[in-house]
Amino acid sequence: MELDELYREVILDHNQNPRRHGRLTDPSASQGLYNPTCGDRITVDVQVRDEKVADAAFDGHGCSISTASASMLMDSIVGQPLDEARRTARGFIDFITGRREEPPPGEWDSLAGVRRFASRVKCATLAHNALLQALDELQADPAHPESPPKDD
Amino acid sequence: MATKTIREQYPVLSRQVNGHRLVYLDSAATALKPQSVIDAERAYYEHYTANVHRSVHTLGEEATGAYEAARGRVRSFLNAGADDEIVFTHGATEGLNLVAHGYGGTHLQPGDEIVMTPAEHHSNLVPWQQVAARTGARLRFVELGADGTVSLDAVRAVLSPRTRVVSMFHSSNVLGTVNPIADIAREAHRVGAVMVVDGAQSVPHMPVDVAALDADFLAFSAHKLGGPTGVGALYGKRALLAETAPLYFGGEMIEQVEREHSTFKAPPERFEGGTPHIAGVIGLGAALTFLSEVGMERIYQHDRELAALAYDRLAQVDGIEIYGPDHDRQSLVAFNVKGVHPHDVAQVLDARGIAVRAGHHCCQPLMSWLDVGSTVRASFYLYNEPDDIEALVEGLQHTVRFFHGA
Ligand SMILES: Cc1ncc(COP(=O)(O)O)c(C=O)c1O
Numbered sequence: 001m002e003l004d005e006l007y008r009e010v011i012l013d014h015n016q017n018p019r020r021h022g023r024l025t026d027p028s029a030s031q032g033l034y035n036p037t038c039g040d041r042i043t044v045d046v047q048v049r050d051e052k053v054a055d056a057a058f059d060g061h062g063c064s065i066s067t068a069s070a071s072m073l074m075d076s077i078v079g080q081p082l083d084e085a086r087r088t089a090r091g092f093i094d095f096i097t098g099r100r101e102e103p104p105p106g107e108w109d110s111l112a113g114v115r116r117f118a119s120r121v122k123c124a125t126l127a128h129n130a131l132l133q134a135l136d137e138l139q140a141d142p143a144h145p146e147s148p149p150k151d152d
Numbered sequence: 153m154a155t156k157t158i159r160e161q162y163p164v165l166s167r168q169v170n171g172h173r174l175v176y177l178d179s180a181a182t183a184l185k186p187q188s189v190i191d192a193e194r195a196y197y198e199h200y201t202a203n204v205h206r207s208v209h210t211l212g213e214e215a216t217g218a219y220e221a222a223r224g225r226v227r228s229f230l231n232a233g234a235d236d237e238i239v240f241t242h243g244a245t246e247g248l249n250l251v252a253h254g255y256g257g258t259h260l261q262p263g264d265e266i267v268m269t270p271a272e273h274h275s276n277l278v279p280w281q282q283v284a285a286r287t288g289a290r291l292r293f294v295e296l297g298a299d300g301t302v303s304l305d306a307v308r309a310v311l312s313p314r315t316r317v318v319s320m321f322h323s324s325n326v327l328g329t330v331n332p333i334a335d336i337a338r339e340a341h342r343v344g345a346v347m348v349v350d351g352a353q354s355v356p357h358m359p360v361d362v363a364a365l366d367a368d369f370l371a372f373s374a375h376k377l378g379g380p381t382g383v384g385a386l387y388g389k390r391a392l393l394a395e396t397a398p399l400y401f402g403g404e405m406i407e408q409v410e411r412e413h414s415t416f417k418a419p420p421e422r423f424e425g426g427t428p429h430i431a432g433v434i435g436l437g438a439a440l441t442f443l444s445e446v447g448m449e450r451i452y453q454h455d456r457e458l459a460a461l462a463y464d465r466l467a468q469v470d471g472i473e474i475y476g477p478d479h480d481r482q483s484l485v486a487f488n489v490k491g492v493h494p495h496d497v498a499q500v501l502d503a504r505g506i507a508v509r510a511g512h513h514c515c516q517p518l519m520s521w522l523d524v525g526s527t528v529r530a531s532f533y534l535y536n537e538p539d540d541i542e543a544l545v546e547g548l549q550h551t552v553r554f555f556h557g558a
Contacts, residue, residue: 003503038495039512039525061525063493123495
């Protein structure tokens, strides 16, 4: 295994310059998640307006895989309708865990190398799981009514 | 035995990893196994498979003989007074749980105090948290010195007439420090407390004499000294084991069973309910024989020299922060590479055949104390050599270049 198969340029770049890193001042929902194998913690904030992700940010400290993956996720969901953001997150989790062969559209195939490292799958999906939980929480909150997601 | 001769005894060392010779620097997680241990386990399965303490036939006699011989070997390795002070467990974790629940759980009263450090492995912290919650006892933590060391004065400062238990690691799996257990035990006994020692990292690396330490209980795991996984031993003073309740009830540990109640065997059988890991216990005995042949004093010096060398070499690499004291290190170095996550460091090193651990090392309170999420850890054992440390240093220089493009 060549290292640059795992650590593609895109990943190193996102890791060096993470997009949308920090906290939102008034998020509609936020969710912190802990990775017990490495002690890393990530928090995802989302701002929802008109059933769309108006803004998103992640905070916390993680390895290059989790940072790059979170950074890509934030970038790709801003502007997306909520169910599409969900599909993005789920689609990536399915891709990384081998439940589907094709990565979701976008930069996601740059993380394909992670599929060969079971120990890094948790890192790559931490932000995605946090986002899904934040959106679930939002849906359960009557102040932000939203239609239930369709299973795809 | 020269290190080269020692290395030949460990079959795994001859394999390649990602096209490189294996540089195994993760013995604090689990040690490699010498051929004699593998052969001893195998001999039990190939020549005398039988249950112990039950069967009158020849194989049963042989298995029981080998199992009890291993107990004798543990006794002499630790310089314990008698074989019945040695209980076989599935590892340090079970040994510490047995003391916490079986002794602490039956002796602690509300307001009693359990003294430990913030640098304990979770296996010597979480069981006591559970027992404290159940009994109403309180946990008290010794203040660590600036470099993470535990001083006798700091221990004295938290001891009180309410202290019933002092439970501490002997050698740290993160800081590489060795606690002055003999002195701490004396202080513990002065206030009437029992001294429990987590020997998981000391028994593999230094001569440990429970009589000289005056430890009341001491737990360790076989796999960290080259024995099989899933087996270990607990030393307990005879009088204290007699007052300890078993964790498991069932076969092997009983004396007489009636419909409504039962009586139990004396220690150590009382604590070995069910069919034990017989091959594992025999393998543990073989591992102790192997270490004794090399000589524990020699292993102690060897591991300390490697740790000192690693400290000096790593301290010269730009951007490396080392945790713990700058001297008197036992067998390991935990560190971080500035700006690179420990997982990424471990991944880059693995591509060069170098195995290190990255994580919190089951010491989350210590990670908080150090104010880090996790660290890299390189740990050494009798089969490591200075070349392994050079490979590590080169690997780290490469890591820095890889992520910072210098
Ligand atoms: C200091 C210390 N205590 C306890 C343990 C627990 O050992 P085991 O997992 O073999 O039960 C370990 C092993 O990681 C350790 O390093």
